[in-house]
Amino acid sequence: MRVVILPFYHGLGHVVRSTRLATELMARGAEVVVGVAADARRWPEARGVPTATLTELPPLPPVPDGAASPGSGASPGSGASPDGAGSGGAASGGAGPAPRLRLADEDYLRVALAEERALVREVGADVVLADFRVTGPVSARLEGVRSATIVNTGFFSFPFPDVVRDVTPALHRLGVPHEVAGRLLGDVVYVPDRSVFEPLADVRDPLSVAALRTVDEIRHVGPVLASDPLTVPDRARARTLLGLDPHAPVVLVSLGGTAQGYATLRTVAGLLGDVAAHTVLVTGPNVDPALLADHRADRLLRVTDESMLWTSAADLVVTHGGHTSVMETLALGRPLLALPGQDEQRWNAGRAVGLGAGEILDPADVAWRFVPTANRLLADDALRRRAEAVGAVLAAHDGARDLAEHVLSSARLAALGARA
Structure with missing residues (x-):
């Protein structure tokens, strides 16, 4: 064939x-x-x-x-x-x-x-x-x-x-x-x-x-x-492969491969220094990192071929709500915070909310609510356990x-x- x-x-x-x-x-x-x-x-x-x-x-x-x-x-x-x-x-x-x-x-x-x-x-x-x-x-x-x-x-x-x-x-x-x-x-x-x-x-x-x-x-x-979820290294192994502290909380921020969420991305980039975690910001191929020169992330990436490895290493994934991003996060059992910019993204992110594995934050509220929301989700052990339980089911498919x-x-x- x-x-x-x-x-x-x-x-x-x-x-x-x-x-x-x-x-x-x-x-x-x-x-x-x-x-x-x-x-x-x-x-x-x-x-x-x-x-x-x-x-x-x-x-x-x-x-x-x-x-x-x-x-x-x-x-x-x-x-x-x-x-x-x-x-x-x-x-x-x-x-x-x-x-x-x-x-x-x-x-x-x-x-x-x-x-x-x-x-x-x-x-x-x-x-x-x-x-x-x-x-x-x-x-x-x-x-x-x-x-x-x-x-x-x-x-x-x-x-x-x-x-x-x-x-x-x-x-x-x-x-x-x-x-x-x-x-x-x-x-x-x-x-x-x-x-x-x-x-x-x-x-x-x-x-x-x-x-x-x-x-x-x-x-x-x-x-x-991108990969069969069952073949992706677990959290500890992923952190070793990526050179991350095995004990410090990690937040992954990736708002999609297009530049349509640029305004939200720029706002979040300036707030990451106040999040109680090691923060990794992925701009996407269509956003020049030079546009985010004032970012406060601990690590800035334009693109990565290892999105699922970074997701596995994270304690919280901040996403725009694209289908691939949401499903990678859920299948790997990680809590999700969605900042959706349109209806399809809100619909995708709503799945995480419905499964008890995440929350949605309106981009209009990001400037004043993002930091306390991210810190609260990082400290929520019940949310982490629920996300892991969801991942255990979804990863098999x-x-x-x-x-x-x-x-x-x-x-x-x-x-x-x-x-x-």
Whole structure:
């Protein structure tokens, strides 16, 4: 089996789980190529996964305090996609009416389709997997190749309805047949979570419901994380590997791979000196550490390839509430403090609250509540025990293996049907 994986970048969550999936597929004998933006290739390549460079939308820049987000003018939650793929103007001013989503820019779509189709042909792909890269299933169908979409159910509330409204007409204008553009999700939808947490009954938008009816199968596979949680070193070993004091409390702060939480990140960075712990601040690839020159963290990192190792070493994880960050924290049994900037992040963080393993703090209250809240959570032994109990259950469910096995088995069955 030859597999092409197409993650959207930015942020890192899609690239991280696509890389993990690629390694699982390769371990089962598949030939895999990850097509991704040039500055994201180092993640899969560091793990021995072949890559190809694809053109991608540029990341949205850090937004100063009090300024309007470049993605703030479309629909509720707009610009708040974990990918920075919301509104904010066309990438390069393509033909047709001005889109609300940057993803619908016709110049971007034209280039994306051409590059993806060329990659599919070059690899001789049997199946294409798209992680939020909405053109992936379209390119696959145009090449007569089976495809699947990896997506959380929150995607069907935002931004997928806007994708249908904006991207589908743009594809029509580019000459993509209606029967192809109308199947943006491909043949299979994989939800990288458990149905108890992301039930399909929560998908209510009429456009999303109609789109889901076009696929052959919808399958919950469990969280797809950078590593199998059961293989991540425990707290003591993680601290040894990272050179941390084995006894001092550790707080890890990581507010996502995009720059959309920059204002909150900057506020938190200036408060970390008052937190009763060794503090580690990860800015993300799209925030230059020079912008945080006045930070008070004990250690500042721009990016890390060892997010789960740092999480395992921590006594408290401060996150924006992205799905990958929340699931890594819960699966490794660590208390969580979420500073969500939009609805999808609040929904993800709400899981930690519902499980008794964390709290949510409104970014508007960070300046005066962050330090006392973080210190209180660090001292809460009941919270720590509850988080450990949650991790003991969740760590046993690794979605990457289930997803990889299903991709290969269903592709082989489809190949048999084609020959028949």
